[in-house]
Amino acid sequence: MRPTLRLGRVAGIEIGVHWSLLVVGALLVSSLAGSLLPDLQPDAGGSYWAAAVIAVAAFFASILAHELAHSLVAVWRGQRVEGITLWLLGGVARLRDEARDARGELLVAIAGPLTSFVLGGAFVGLAVALDAALDEGSLLPTVAAWLGVVNIVLAAFNLLPGAPLDGGRVLTAAIWAWRGDRRRAQVASARAGQVVGWLLVAAPLVAYATGTGFASIWTAMVGWFVVEASRAEEGHARLAGTLEGRTVADLMTPHPPRVHDWAEVGQLAALVPDRPRHVLLVDWSGTPRALLETPLLARAPRDARVRDVAIPLARLATLPPDAPAHDALTQGLPLLVVDDGTVVGVVGVDELQDSQGSVRSR
């Protein structure tokens, strides 16, 4: 989830919002001001719209606090954090590294819901205090009470036991500590996430059939997101399992052929007749400048310069050949394998797929 707008940094962690947050913000403000607040307090002294805007802003700040708690504990445990994005269905903290041990996995996972529980309790306390202190008809105690409830619901919801929810990470940590196998723990918890996700997708139907209204179309949307994300996590964990004990050098296509970057697409077949996947484009001095992914050439005009359809090297991640193969998963692909300042290989999506094939056929 890439942010549309970057707000700044907190403790070195980049905070951003995705445009979809505006959509959910507008919907929340209109439902609070249009029905929930007037229902709870029919003859209020203040503006429902102003109260709703304050409530929603504080709610988003609460989600940010939840994600910051995950991120700060991760940093404390030695994991790199790329940033936090707030979006349609809440917040996402993007961690660059995996937890080093089951204890780290548990601490990072639990920090978010714990923060939400504490915030929920604090808002409920604030609601009671404001109710006693302010005149009859003030909307602030109602807003504080609503924030208390949504934070507690947020904490409880996130503790559902299936990845990618926080409860799923707790489950991963528990199975990992018990069986000693991180990947199997991740696969089990991702499968649990698929069950949790489908139950959430079905929840509005059950709510409608029983007339209890405990779930809405949002629950189903979150459920669908959980199903998709847990499937991706299962795939990632299985892939990571097959890379265990291998290095980037085991995956890479070594020494891609070099071609001058002013060559034309139409000349390439003559320059590199064995149709390599990757070609390194070099300038007049022989310095590598860009990487050409030859499968992408099919639609390029034959008289285009190869450098115009290639990826500049500055945009690619690099890894040393002896780095663990798993590191390739957490970087964008393709990536360059660089030893002592020299490009010695390339890892792309195809190399990863090949590595799967070679494992399966073994």
Ligand SMILES: [Zn+2]
């Ligand atoms: Zn969380």
